[in-house]
Amino acid sequence: MAVRAIRGATQVDADERDQVLEATAELVREVLTRNDLAPDDLISAVLTATPDLVSEFPAYAARIAGLADVPLLSATEIAVPGAMPRVIRLLAHVETDLPRGSVRHVYLRGAAGLRTDLNH
Template sequence: MIRGVRGATTVSKNQEDEIVSSTEDLLKKMIELNNITPESVASVFISTTDDITAVFPAKAVRKFKDWTYVPVMCMREIPVPSSLKMCIRVMMHVNTNINQNKLNHVYLKEAKMLRPELSNN
């Protein structure tokens, strides 16, 4: 069974170091809370709002040992006028037998407002 593990975070500046660092923190938390191994990951989609352009956030994935062959793709979010700005969202597709309601989705910083019912981190 493939399940989607969701996560999101925000940055305060459109700067490479902050984008990569914030994405890395988010991914670490998603991996830790869900006991994810690279072999169980089918793919990772990372989206950003249109105000993040300094670097591909996927660069953070390449910092993880043994994640070299995990397929990762970056894309843009739909620019809805009232949406949260400076936001990075992650959808990790993981092979698991865990029920959907037992997965730990991770929302950090200002992104906690996106899914407050899931933001117990």
């Protein structure tokens, strides 16, 4: 079994707690589903938010979305001028038999524009 990293991102319409909770939960579910993973397959995850999102910790949202015993960390993305606003990003470290080329990275909502090279 290998350790793989899976990336993902989503965008919310506004800095509202319910939107951050919902969008983060959706992102976590999609990463697990698209890669045929269970929460037990996750080693850890880092979740970031752009500086304009302060209504809730993305890691808390992931925790209530089912990652109860996975080590999680929330952080703030650097404030790059012109960067896409209101984005939550995920970097998950997982144990899987998937070859690196078969890992499905997940970009949802407006964040799909961050990775136009991926088939969303």
